[in-house]
Amino acid sequence: MARDLLGKVIVYDGPAGRRAARLVEVEAYLGARDPASHAYRGPTPRTAPMFGPPGRSYVYFVYGMYHCVNVVAERDGVAGAVLLRGAEPVEGVGDDPRALAGPGKLARALGLTTEQTNMDLVRSALSIREAPAVPVTRVVRTARIGLTAHATTRKPWRLYVAGSPGVSRA
DNA sequence: CGAATGATCCGA
DNA sequence: CGGATCATTCGA
Numbered sequence: 001m002a003r004d005l006l007g008k009v010i011v012y013d014g015p016a017g018r019r020a021a022r023l024v025e026v027e028a029y030l031g032a033r034d035p036a037s038h039a040y041r042g043p044t045p046r047t048a049p050m051f052g053p054p055g056r057s058y059v060y061f062v063y064g065m066y067h068c069v070n071v072v073a074e075r076d077g078v079a080g081a082v083l084l085r086g087a088e089p090v091e092g093v094g095d096d097p098r099a100l101a102g103p104g105k106l107a108r109a110l111g112l113t114t115e116q117t118n119m120d121l122v123r124s125a126l127s128i129r130e131a132p133a134v135p136v137t138r139v140v141r142t143a144r145i146g147l148t149a150h151a152t153t154r155k156p157w158r159l160y161v162a163g164s165p166g167v168s169r170a
Numbered sequence: 171c172g173a174a175t176g177a178t179c180c181g182a
Numbered sequence: 183c184g185g186a187t188c189a190t191t192c193g194a
Contacts, residue, residue: 027177036177046190064187066178083177104178114189146177168178175191182183 002028002082003159005071007134009090012110013125019093019110021100022131025086025160025167027144029070031079036147039079049118050079057126059107059117066104067113071121071128085145085158088166097165138162145169 003026011020029037031050038060039050049058049072058070058081074080087100093109100106107113112126119126141156145168160167 029177038177041191044191060177061189062176063178064176064189068177070177085177102178144177148176171194173191173193176189178186180185 002026009129020090021087024164027083028157050081057119067107068103086166086168102168
């Protein structure tokens with residue numbers, strides 16, 4: 001479930017050393033039932049990780065200049081992923097509280113690209129770590145942002161931590 | 171093959 | 183609101 005990711009820490013031990021951030025904004029995407037999902041029309045080379053086993057990464061490139069990072073969520077064979085949209089700096093990413101406020105900024109600050117797609121998030125250089133859960137009272141649910149195929153998908157599948165500067169927008 | 175498209179961001 | 187900028191996808 002997407003909400004369990006809020007508060008957790010994403011850690012990337014890359015060429016530039018350790019970079020880590022606390023997740024404060026996420027969005028859930030499904031498969032054939034979700035027109036806004038990359039997996040809507042079945043698997044392609046790019047979206048293959050979305051159909052694979054859970055607990056792995058799905059990183060894609062968009063708009064010719066940004067990368068977006070997802071955590072694959074459903075069981076093997078079923079499409080589903082959670083887009084990481086915002087985080088707060090923890091280590092190695094500077095101290096601008098808004099440096100990871102937005103999916104493109106988050107990926108850039110952590111140094112993640114399509115090279116890091118389909119990585120095992122439990123036992124690899126890219127991982128998601130346990131951290132104190134975010135109190136229910138601080139979690140806000142809204143409709144997802146920036147979608148073209150919005151009409152059919154007004155589900156409140158965007159979750160964020162109220163008041164955090166790492167959230168992409170109010 | 172060519173053309174359209176996009177789960178973004180920034181600046182005016 | 184428009185522009186930047188290009189991998190991916192789909193139609194012919």
